[in-house]
Amino acid sequence: MPLFEDTPEERAFRTALRKFIANEMTPYREEWEKNRAVPREVWKKLGKQGFLCAWLPEEYGGSGVDFRYSVILGQELIRGDAMGIGAPNHQDVATHYVYSYASDELKKRLLPKCASGDAIGxxxxxxxxxxxxxxxxxxxxxxxxxxxxxxxxxxxxxxxxxxxxxxxxxxxxxxxxxxxxxxxxxxxxxxxxxxxxxxxxxxxxxxxxxxxxxxxxxxxxxxxxxxxxxxEGFKYTMHNLARERLELCIKSQSYAEECFKEALKYAKEREAFGKPIGNIEAVSFMLAEMATEVEIGDAFLHVCVEEFLKGDDITKKVSMAKAWIAEMANRVAYKAVQIHGGYGYMAEYRICRLYQDVRVMPIFGGTTEIMNVVIARQLGLKPIF
Ligand SMILES: Cc1cc2nc3c(=O)[nH]c(=O)nc-3n(C[C@H](O)[C@H](O)[C@H](O)COP(=O)(O)OP(=O)(O)OC[C@H]3O[C@@H](n4cnc5c(N)ncnc54)[C@H](O)[C@@H]3O)c2cc1C
Missing domain, CATH: 2.40.110.10 (Butyryl-CoA Dehydrogenase, subunit A, domain 2)
Known part of the structure; x- marks a missing residue:
């Protein structure tokens, strides 16, 4: 379910990144999870290939591309089970603050290292x-x-x-x-x-x-x-909020897509009562609802990213998207585990891990409740604390 029709350049970036993740990251997931860390070498390899902070201007080691490349990074890391690396947080949040507000001296010293993976933020x-x-x-x-x-x-x-x-x-x-x-x-x-x-x-x-x-x-x-x-600290965080929240929406949407894919595949393979469980009406309806929610999330995210790229104020929409897509991803994950039955509860199944990982999405970067406070204010209401 692509968010955008990739341009030829974006397609090349996505293809190269997907290959890199498949070779250099996915096979090591279990080891990194045990160690509670992704080795520094991996950050440096990502940087060397031009996958980190691609949005930075060339003078600071980036490629001067737009936010779509951050979308691609977030999507591919989740697809390849490689979200263990906190690269989106590093590049679209920490590095972005340095780029936007640091002195020239600090920018010249730090930003090339952010792009090369030598400095993690x-x-x-x-x-x-x-x-x-x-x-x-x-x-x-x-x-x-x-x-x-x-x-x-x-x-x-x-x-x-x-x-x-x-x-x-x-x-x-x-x-x-x-x-x-x-x-x-x-x-x-x-x-x-x-x-x-x-x-x-x-x-x-x-x-x-x-x-x-x-x-x-x-x-x-x-x-x-x-x-x-x-x-001016809070003013700066307000300016960066749209970007940060979009980054979280991309993660939630990608988690939802992966959970749905796992559930659909399993429902076609697993048999009960002499037929694939996907042909049992109750299960097929669950999958139909999941597919619908995932499509709605994709469409809404698409709108938010497009408006963000145009420079529109997306405070209200991105808060809606952060809240709705994160909750939707959790609904989809819950149903996907249910469709897997007991296997869904087993750590060796991918869906079990996705279910654990996605739980944080309505919490960090502003909880669903706080997103609703922001939306209510944008509607001219004054939520009482
Ligand atoms: C895995 C993980 C990674 C994180 N990474 C970072 C990071 O890199 N940097 C960073 O700074 N922070 C990070 N956070 C923190 C995260 O942003 C906070 O956990 C989040 O903002 C919620 O704050 P809190 O945990 O203190 O919950 P609280 O603010 O104590 O909220 C508890 C509950 O009360 C509700 N609540 C609170 N106030 C209101 C209100 N006014 N109206 C309605 N409901 C309300 C909340 O929605 C929530 O349900 C991370 C958190 C996690 C779990």
Whole structure:
């Protein structure tokens, strides 16, 4: 179910990427899941082939292509059971902040490494007491001379264990801006990382992706690593939100498609009462409903990506898509396991893993409930907390 008719260039990118994933990633999935990590070499190989941060301008090591190539990356990683690598988070979130808001010096130093896979990035927003309520963050940076001294704790950070640069939302003290509103983004990298402690977290699924709790302990960050201006942190996250949420929609949609494919294949092969279970009315209706939902998700995602590429404000639509497609993918995954019967509960079956992996989609990057708050506000309502 292609989201777009690929152009010849996109088709070539997709074909080469699919081949790379089939040879270099899919066969190692189990090993990486056991190790709770994707080896660094794989990031570098992806980078060397031009698959990472392809959207970056050529001067920074990219190919200057548009967001469709990020769509292709997200789709192919899930199709090839290789989403263990936190590449979308690295390229479309962390790297995008550096590209959009870092100083020229930092951009020149860091971005080519982002594209080559030599530097892995993560985004540190969530704290133990501040997830949906992002404004409740407590991480604090105090300006001392030509450095900020950062203290705080972040949690659930994708790529957090191995990240070479961390885009960190914090409050900054001692500036002209009201400290209560002074949310700012710092890029923590290089020597600063010596003052960062990390702890790997165990999860329900997505075992090859490292997810960490991160502690900043009197961590000195050069003032030049402030992204943009002090006090503008939330404004920047608002600007990047559409891209980030689209990236999550692509994952959810691809999970839904894979779950459906697995269920359809199984329903044609598995026999009960002397016929394929797919020919039993109840099962065929489940598959019909799943196929319909997957098509609707694909069409809606298509609209969102097209409008995003045109530069339209897609705040409302992308929030709808993030919420609906993530929930739909979970409905489809649930039914797909049901169609597999007991085998669906066995770890050696792909559907079992997809079911575990997809569960997080309505949670991270803004929960379904928070998406509904955004949509309600866009409708002119004032949801009460
Ligand atoms: C695997 C994984 C990877 C992640 N990666 C990252 C990352 O790389 N960087 C990062 O910064 N964060 C990351 N996160 C954090 C993620 O974005 C948060 O978990 C998410 O935003 C929800 O925050 P919370 O967990 O604190 O839940 P809470 O905010 O405590 O919410 C708990 C429940 O209350 C509901 N709720 C809260 N407020 C409202 C409201 N106003 N109206 C209605 N319902 C409400 C929520 O919808 C939810 O159901 C990751 C999380 C996971 C699980």
């Amino acid at each position: 993560c985004i540190c927003m969530t704290e133990p007491n501040a997830g949906s309520d992002a404004a409740a963050i407590r991480s604090k940076a105090v300006r001392k001379g030509d450095h900020y001294i950062l203290n705080g704790q972040k949690v659930f950070i994708t790529n957090g264990m191995f990240a070479d640069f961390m885009v960190v939302m914090c409050r900054v003290e001692s500036s002209d801006v009201d400290p209560k509103k002074n949310y700012s983004l710092l890029c923590v990298e290089g020597e600063s990382l010596k003052h960062v402690q990390r702890r790997q977290l165990e999860k329900m699924g997505r075992h090859a992706t490292d997810t960490a709790e991160v502690f900043f302990d009197d961590c000195p960050v050069p003032a030049g690593n402030l992204l943009g201006k002090e006090g």
